[in-house]
Amino acid sequence: MKRIYKQTIQIAIPVMVQNLITNFVAMIDNLMVGMVGTEQMSGVAIVNQLLFVFNITVFGAVSGAGIFCAQFFGKKDMDGVRHTFRYKLFSTAGIVVLGIAILVLAGETLISFYLHDADKGIDLMKTFDYAKDYLGIMLLGLVPFALEQVYSGTLREGGIVLTPMVAGITAVVTNTVLNYLLIFGVAGFPELGVRGAAIATVISRYVQVGIVVLWSHFSKNRPEFIRGIYRSLRIPMALVRKITIQGLLPLMANECLWSAGVAMLGQCYSVRGIDVVAGQNISTTVVNLFNVIFIAFGAGVSVVIGQLLGANELKTAKKAAPRLIGMAGLICVVVGVVMAATSGLIPKIYNTTQDVRDLATAFIFISAVTMPIHGMLHATYFTLRSGGKTLITFLFDSGFSWLVSVPLAFCLVHYTGMNIIYIYLCCQLAEGIKCLVGFYLIRRGIWLSNIVGN
Secondary structure (H helix, E strand, O other): HHHHHHHHHHHHHHHHHHHHHHHHHHHHHHHHHHHHHHHHHHEEEHHHHHHHHHHHHHHHHHHHHHHHHHHHHHHHHHHHHHHHHHHHHHHHHHHHHHHHHHHHHHHHHHHHHHOOOOOOOEEEEEHHHHHHHHHHHHHHHHHHHHHHHHHHHHHHHOOOOOOHHHHHHHEEEEEEHHHHHHHHHOOOOOOHHHHHHHHHHHHHHHHHHHHHHHHHHHOOOOOOOHOOOOOOOOHHHHHHHHHHHHHHHHHHHHHHHHHHHHHHHHHHHHOOHHHHHHHHHHHHHHHHHHHHHHHHHHHHHHHHHHHHHHHHOOOOOOOHHHHHHHHHHHHHHHHHHHHHOOOHHHHOOOOOOOHHHHHHHHHHHHHHOHHHHHHHHHHHHHHHOOOOOOHHHHHHHHHHHHHHHHHHHHHHHHHHOOHHHHHHHHHOOHHHHHHHHHHHHHOOOOOOOOOOOO
């Protein structure tokens, strides 16, 4: 078991460092936009909710094929890895085309769903205009984002985590510097506000994908699977069917519906006023900074368990899974305490109303209290997924969101006079039900499967 823990942590730490820096810089970016005004901050927050659905859908497609990729690495089958990589390219290309079409044709309508009467001096029309400007520029970053996910995801599934980390760190430094120069118009640069934030993000995405792609193809230590990767675009039809049915469709549908459920929860909360949107934006930025711990640990669990299954070490995988999930929960207890103790500090920095700051503080504190639940859920989800049981993860994840979380939030917001803080608390605590179901599924061992054995 020491080997399993060590391997998981070795994968998790670089991912954690990259995500920590990324989210810390995202918080600084958010602060910069927040210093310009509440309307600007709210407009960016609304668009990021919409882009979150696209990003997670891409992640779902890459992860669906990634289940097979991790097991092919465990089996040391590089041809299998190459075929899976090509599959990722084709599937994400389709998502990019569809995503751009939806956001171009229906973007303004989707933005308007989040704008409700404000009685706190916030101008909804200005918020709409800022959101529209931000979205128009961010569309240019969808292609490099998807391509980077394909390359970095495959590298991580093979245990190569340093290159994606370096690329991510370089990108966030680029983003931060350009944000400062372009949002405020420093050192002779134009003062572009929200547009400057979008331009900085898009440029940083091209920097990130450039580093990953160039290293993968031209480094002396380039991975074995990349050799001859584009010599042919052929993928065996049997593998295409297997990945599509067992990986892509259920996982992509799950991630798409789950992220849409998150966006719908945000829309439900927004009914209580645009100040709730602003408060949620601040809290999400802060919470994401702490969530990197269990997200990175979940990435480590996914690779380690997947490679064990691919190597046909089913007994070792069954023994390791519950211990790794428990470890994720214990880590989140410690992180949650720190987060709760500091929940009121960062909202004070924002140039916004006191009501928005109070809401943000409450949302952060609730997220801190419920963090151990989410940490164990994350590790459980990736364990179930590593064995190719994607229908189960579909019901476990997005099924729960749309059957429990979203209806609960909708009913409490529309049919009760309950304070939005208590509504948010109820929705977070409801995730505990999913935690119990996950424990049962892990104990049953129904996820134990070598899907690349033949």
